[in-house]
Amino acid sequence: MSSPTLDLDAVDLSDRRFWGAPPEQRHAVYDQLRRERPFAFFAEPVVPYIEPGPGYHAVTRYADVEAISCQPALFSSGAGAVSIADMPPDLNEFYGSLISMDDPRHGKIRRIVAKAFTPRVLEKLVGNVQAVADDVVARARRTAEDGDGTIDVVADLAAPIPLRVICDMMGVPEGDRALVLRQSNVILSGGDPELVEDEEQMVTAFLKAGEELAGLMARLAAERHAHPADDLTTALVTTEVDGERLTHQEIASFFILLLVAGNETTRNAISQGVLALSEHPAERERWAADPGLTRTAVEEIVRWTSPITWMRRTATQDVELSGQSFPAGSKFLLFYGAANRDPAVFADPHRFDLSRDPNPHVGFGSRGPHFCLGAHLARREIGVAFRAFADQLPDLEVTGPPARLESSFVNGLKRLPARLTGVR
Template sequence: MSVNTPAGSVDVDALDIDAIDLSDRDFWAEPPAVRHAVFDKLRAERPIAHFEEPVMEGMEPGPGYWAVTRLADLDAISSEPATFCSGKGAVSIQDLPADLSEFYGSMISMDDPRHARIRRIVAKTFTPRMLEQVLDSVIGIVDQVLVEARAKAEAGDGSIDVVADIAAPIPLRIICDMMGVPEEDRLLVLNASNTILSGGDPELTDEEDPLTALLEAGMNMAALMERLAAERVANPTDDLTTALVNSEVDGEKLTHQEIASFFILLLVAGNETTRTAIAQGLFALSENPDQRAAWMADPSLDKTAVEEIVRWVSPVTWMRRTATRDGEVNGHSFKEGDKFLLFYAAANRDPEAFENPHRFDVSRNPNNHVGFGGHGPHFCLGAHLARRELAVTFRRLFEICPDLEITGEPDRLRSSFVNGLKRLPARFTGQR
């Protein structure tokens, strides 16, 4: 397969740099080889490149954005939140109305001190020590999902869909357990998070109008949260929702809207990214059988292998920052209001930061990737949880499902924002 050596399968030199358009929706339907060849070209020749904004119906086009593809530039911008803010929008290229942007991005789209205030309330739930306490439940959930996947294959024609049967249910059940979402509401959570992160992929939104679908998904999640929060005020439990309704910072409680947006952030960000890492990670392992064999035989590689999957997959392709003043970064002049898209997926293949960046290497060390974000206050809150989920999932897969075999090409999500898969066919061979 050529997918793992993108630079080798597409002639980078033959690409016309002026014809590259990262705002073209069709570009995000191209296979990874093309995507990474384009990133290689930009990084080498125009590491901070200007693009017009994608056309979005019903909205005035904005001034365009700078695409950042070198890891050093990305980290420099990420490290200076006062100069490169998130409050104008972090997860959309267009400026959305402030309340909508905050509702969907929650503290992702806020700046300090508001961001820090909310982050501190929830940070205590995601520390390594607290996660030790949920480890047992993570193993239990993973085992249950894998047993169900095999049962489904045996009851049917032997095949499963890795995305629907393994990668989606694991993070969904873990985050819903942590939040205390009842079983009967979990399908709603899955559907709503699909819609919100679909980037308008028509298959995942039934509505004709993606903006309507987005609003409806948000309202459904907010309604669920309102009900849950009210229940927890009356009957506190030991879940995260209870902690959120009771938590205070400097004598202030989170507002109703802050809890709703954080709920959406957790459910969406906690689901989709980990699902992507599991599904794309399994595909990468099947494309690299030597790496799969090496990792399977040696549990001491869990740590480096998980980091490599996050680097390789880069579940979130980019985040946005906006300049708060005129200035210069690594020799590039910018004006107040300039938008920067930090392309983590490109920076994670930067040859100045990684040896043989297009090689998938489960023992890679050092591996200072930016798959959880660059330096700065917005570094992924769920990084520890994600690492734990991934380590447990792959180790249990090796132990319980060594005969799981990927049987075809993945069906990729056409999104510039999430590097997701819609389907990945597989079967259990029965050979152990």
């Protein structure tokens, strides 16, 4: 793709407004960074009450994202993977859980958790994804019928599916689910002014959200100890590997990780998948007519949307990447959406092609120990959701531009207006 040359010096990836702009803009910037400044250096965003760090390198080439991900001993997650600034260690671990840990601790906890999260266990737990999707779709149609025919793709379709699936898995009671949605929105708001009204209060808002979720977890865990149920929370509080159990703190932070990660990522893949299909009507028709396309279509939606914009790594010693040297302590943000449009790996990368195969995207992270634990759940949810939309909402029509989340970390939509044209 030939694009006009941008003034890269005027680009600031730390400015949250950059991420609220239409994605074409970021992809034009990614393309040019990849070509001209594959390790572009940026100053850190200002977070109230947090000491600003030395800045970070934006990694935009697929090969470099992969090289960093698969060398966890050289590129640590333990200093913080989900924030640019170094957070106080306890905060970092509480909100990041596994994501912000290195081996051996990461390996130990991941193995305990994996036991509760195998494809076969999931199969049993989430046999209801289809039922959830069907019900959500039916409710969306009723909402349109009871009103003026319009719906919000985010609130009526994309948010409730993963929320209900993850809450079913964890055994979160119906009455607590609104709280889960609200607090996970705050934790991943990136400080978007609509979700965190006062930027000065951002850290306080995060803490309060975490506290509320941890409180819910403590209540559930106590209940499950007394009355084990067939859910993931029971598995987490009772699981032992080599005689070791997860501590209360580890369970609480993993619980938050699952709720937050299990909600936001899949929601944004679904909402932006709907948007992508509305922008590519021929692809939408092709998929509607051919359910066999689902496997590759799901991968393409994840590549195209790249719901998590970056994860961070920190050099544990002096390192070299593609012939360039970086001192110990250098921070790297792995821009997955940029790697996922790298022409060195993807032919015609800006083409939305539901039958793209192979599609070695890094939307779930690149090769390495931090590869997304929920990838198989997400794939399944997305596949089931879009088949339900194709079969039951063929009259779904996006009617306006989305409201984008102003966050550099989560590539998300707050709203996407649509209507069901079959509703009169």
